[in-house]
Amino acid sequence: MTVEINYLDTGGEGTPLFVVHGLLGSADNWRSHVKQWQEYRRVVSVDLRNHGRSPHVQGMSYTAMAQDLLALMDRLNIERAHLLGHSMGGKVVITLARLAPQRVASLIVADIAPQAYSHGHSAVFAGLRRLEEGKPGNRREADELLAEHVEERTTRLFLATNLQRGNTGNLELRIGLDEIMAGYDDIMQAPAGHGAFDGPTLVIRGGKSDYVTDAMLPVLRGVLPRAEIKTLDEAGHWLHAEQPEAFQSAVSAFLDAQEA
Structure with missing residues (x-):
């Protein structure tokens, strides 16, 4: 059963960018980035279930969270979108891209690999x-x-x-x-779905983070074969907060290339 998740929509023309936060984050954490990106494109930032201003419900599987996001796209009459997800949100957008690749114009995954992680919270x-x-x-x-x-x-x-x-x-x-x-055990699992998403993909990782190491790249490329890897050397896992200008620049350059 899908949830009507909370969202912030800047409005505007063209293919929108959906922004999906990580564990214990919210759309509010992305306001400064959205303010920059909205000058050039429509941006929709969301609160995943049990986060921000969205409803509290049982179930934190990646299939469920991806279906929530697809339902929001349907409600907004958005056929295709660029998807950006950080950490847990990255697994959500990878899942959506596997389940409904025709709805994804491009994928931006911030500091997460498509694999299971050990518990650490x-x-x-x-x-x-x-x-x-x-x-x-x-x-x-x-x-x-x-x-x-x-x-x-x-x-x-x-x-x-x-x-x-x-x-x-x-x-x-x-x-x-x-x-x-x-639902924490599910959150630590790999993204749901099967096979590879062969659309344009950017993976941004922190040079001081261990969430996307070189050893993980073969698995990552098995799921995201067209992934361009961008490393922000001075950033850790919270790369969008630690290196905001470099992060914005990487995202904007990638999106501009898709729409050239």
């Missing part, structure tokens, strides 16, 4: 649970609660983007944490 989930229990009244208190489990301040700042003021006046998580944790 236990501290993050513990920190988010502590936020639920602690009911912080302000962001300083929220950061102190998160710091009991999450050492890196940049990670804490990112997680705090999921907080909103609740009816009681305290800060509350807007994500479906129970549903995300229940």
Whole structure:
């Protein structure tokens, strides 16, 4: 069963660019990039199920999330789109490209490979649970609660983007944490679908990240045979935040080449 996911649509002409965030992210995290890209093209940024302002439901399989995205394209009467996905969102767009290649004008995958990954978010989930229990009244208190489990301040700042003021006046998580944790095993799996997507593809990876290593490239090219690999040497996994200008430039150059 598909979910009517939340989205932000800049409007405009031409083939739109869909932007799909990663685990515990949201469309809001991409506002600065969307502001730049919308000068040249229509951009639709989404909140995946259990994220941002989208509904909380059981099931975090890549097939389910890709079907949500396809349903949104149908609602907006968009036949084909360029798809950009970061991390978990990259697996979502790879799945969509496998399930419905005719709907994909091109694919941009940011720092993820089409394979399973080991579990590694236990501290993050513990920190988010502590936020639920602690009911912080302000962001300083929220950061102190998160710091009991999450050492890196940049990670804490990112997680705090999921907080909103609740009816009681305290800060509350807007994500479906129970549903995300229940579906975590699926999130760590490889993208769904079978075979290769042979359309134009750009894979942008962080030079300081271990999410797309050289050893993974044979598997990646088996699924994305036309992939152009772009490495941002000074970036880690959050490459779009760490090297925003280089990331924007790589995406824009690739899209311009598709439409030349």
